[in-house]
Amino acid sequence: MIYLLLVVAFLIGVHFLFNYNEKAVLLRKIPGLKDSFIIGNALEILYPPVKLFELGRKIANEHNGIYRFWSFPYGAINIYNPEDIEVILSNMEYHQKSLIYNFLKPWLQDGLLLSYGEKWQNRRKILTPAFHFNILRRYYVSLQENTNRLVETLNKTLDTEIDLIPVMSECTLKSICESAMGTRLSDESNDKQYKNAIYELGHLIVQRFVRVYLFADFFFNLSPLGKKQKKSLSVIHNFTRKVIKDRKKLIIDNGISLVNEMGEKDDYESEIMYGKKKKTAMLDLLILAEQEGLIDNAGIKEEVDTFMFEGHDTTASGLTYCLMLLANYPEIQDNIIMELKEIFGDTKRATRIEDLNAMRYLDRCIKESLRLYPPVPFISRQINEEVQLSNYTVPAGTVCNIYIYDLHRRENLFPNPSVFDPDRFLPGNVAKRHCYAYIPFSAGPRNCIGQKFAMMQMKLVVSTLLRNFKLLPVTSCSDLKFQADIVLRNSEPVYVKFEKRESVI
Ligand code: HEM
Numbered sequence: 001m002i003y004l005l006l007v008v009a010f011l012i013g014v015h016f017l018f019n020y021n022e023k024a025v026l027l028r029k030i031p032g033l034k035d036s037f038i039i040g041n042a043l044e045i046l047y048p049p050v051k052l053f054e055l056g057r058k059i060a061n062e063h064n065g066i067y068r069f070w071s072f073p074y075g076a077i078n079i080y081n082p083e084d085i086e087v088i089l090s091n092m093e094y095h096q097k098s099l100i101y102n103f104l105k106p107w108l109q110d111g112l113l114l115s116y117g118e119k120w121q122n123r124r125k126i127l128t129p130a131f132h133f134n135i136l137r138r139y140y141v142s143l144q145e146n147t148n149r150l151v152e153t154l155n156k157t158l159d160t161e162i163d164l165i166p167v168m169s170e171c172t173l174k175s176i177c178e179s180a181m182g183t184r185l186s187d188e189s190n191d192k193q194y195k196n197a198i199y200e201l202g203h204l205i206v207q208r209f210v211r212v213y214l215f216a217d218f219f220f221n222l223s224p225l226g227k228k229q230k231k232s233l234s235v236i237h238n239f240t241r242k243v244i245k246d247r248k249k250l251i252i253d254n255g256i257s258l259v260n261e262m263g264e265k266d267d268y269e270s271e272i273m274y275g276k277k278k279k280t281a282m283l284d285l286l287i288l289a290e291q292e293g294l295i296d297n298a299g300i301k302e303e304v305d306t307f308m309f310e311g312h313d314t315t316a317s318g319l320t321y322c323l324m325l326l327a328n329y330p331e332i333q334d335n336i337i338m339e340l341k342e343i344f345g346d347t348k349r350a351t352r353i354e355d356l357n358a359m360r361y362l363d364r365c366i367k368e369s370l371r372l373y374p375p376v377p378f379i380s381r382q383i384n385e386e387v388q389l390s391n392y393t394v395p396a397g398t399v400c401n402i403y404i405y406d407l408h409r410r411e412n413l414f415p416n417p418s419v420f421d422p423d424r425f426l427p428g429n430v431a432k433r434h435c436y437a438y439i440p441f442s443a444g445p446r447n448c449i450g451q452k453f454a455m456m457q458m459k460l461v462v463s464t465l466l467r468n469f470k471l472l473p474v475t476s477c478s479d480l481k482f483q484a485d486i487v488l489r490n491s492e493p494v495y496v497k498f499e500k501r502e503s504v505i
Pocket residue numbers: 097112113114124176306307310311312314315318374375376379380439440441442445446447448449450451453454
């Protein structure tokens with residue numbers, strides 16, 4: 001009996017230690033999940049990926065823009081109201097990424113997505129000019145070529161159900177590879193290995209993400225998944241290294257002065273080639289920075305890897321759901337066609353970069369699809385200093401998850417949130433909303449550096465596909481079942497049928 005009492009007393013002691021320390025007391029004042037004895041909320045989130053995604057939405061519906069998670073020693077605050085999000089994202093004090101991003105570290109190391117502090121600031125300064133409008137024009141050629149290849153592929157599979165995700169990923173991966181590294185991926189052995197390793201790595205990260213027992217590096221590295229990851233990483237890093245080496249050699253052998261090449265002058269029409277190799281502003285900008293002593297070779301590799309990761313999966317996801325929505329809303333598809341007719345008349349001419357600016361209605365459709373299906377459904381920060389959110393004190397050492405998906409579906413910000421209504425993005429309607437109510441590309445100083453690139457590519461791809469094909473629905477919005485992941489991913493393929501348009505506009 002005495003032993004039993006001692007055990008009970010011990011467990012109660014542990015419970016108090018875990019759940020009534022200073023941090024726990026502050027966090028547990030915030031509404032949240034049901035607390036269990038000792039382990040807090042740990043059991044509440046042990047679900048497979050699809051169930052976990054559904055659970056996240058259920059909890060968000062039951063709370064009002066903020067809720068907490070607590071299981072000693074981990075504390076997290078989950079926010080999806082624009083006021084609190086502004087506090088976190090507009091403030092450089094909270095720009096350190098949280099532990100969740102650690103799975104990407106072996107691949108991206110200290111690239112722009114993961115670095116913080118002075119290193120991040122320096123890198124952001126070096127890379128920002130790579131997305132200047134005049135530089136974006138240079139990438140446009142690669143985007144056009146890859147979009148035309150996409151049309152050719154789809155022409156061979158007319159009137160069959162197309163699984164959009166692999167088709168869109170192929171197009172966006174090749175486009176970013178050409179823009180970031182100036183290398184065209186072919187189906188030849190090295191390129192194919194690299195492409196497959198990128199897909200494999202993305203897949204492995206997702207599998208790890210949903211297996212709590214593989215969170216610790218030690219166990220992960222010993223697991224079959226860890227071994228596969230090592231192999232994929234070796235292929236990817238060797239490929240990136242070789243591309244950088246070849247590019248530097250080309251620059252030296254041809255006596256190219258990068259200082260002149262990186263000037264702001266708009267020389268897109270007159271010169272887009274170095275010999276036979278395309279100019280690649282992103283990599284060249286980094287090589288120029290190395291010549292000026294601002295970055296080293298390892299740093300260049302981190303950034304190229306970062307752009308390869310951030311620049312293809314996200315845009316592929318954005319395109320997939322946008323095309324699926326347009327297939328399901330034929331009247332909106334027709335409105336886009338009317339706009340395209342106004343721009344192109346009866347000609348079949350190629351789309352010029354200036355034409356994209358005139359596609360105002362299409363712009364609103366893409367924005368609305370990114371609202372409903374944000375490719376990055378949540379982001380996360382490490383809070384190192386106490387902060388006030390929704391009148392609660394959030395202690396230092398807490399993870400702050402920002403749920404973009406739930407923010408974009410708040411009834412008070414977007415009435416009838418599940419309806420696809422591009423007019424929500426008419427300037428008058430945008431002006432009425434909080435400026436942090438819509439953040440598919442995040443916001444503040446650490447927003448997405450590639451957002452103009454992504455919008456340019458999405459507009460070009462969607463408009464070109466609609467000029468060539470009528471989209472017919474197969475998968476509908478109600479069929480979608482998302483899984484908890486870094487990028488918004490459906491658990492099943494997302495299908496659309498492509499029917500040849502009678503007259504190509
Ligand atoms: C529809 C497409 C895209 C979406 C929705 C998107 C979304 C985002 C979001 C939400 C973030 C913030 C991540 C965080 O705070 O953890 C981000 C960061 C970033 N994105 Fe994108 N992105 C897209 C396309 C691209 C493209 C095409 C590129 C490259 C060409 C790119 C490069 C980056 C980089 C490097 C960062 C890190 C920026 C920093 O921390 O300074 N993204 N993106």
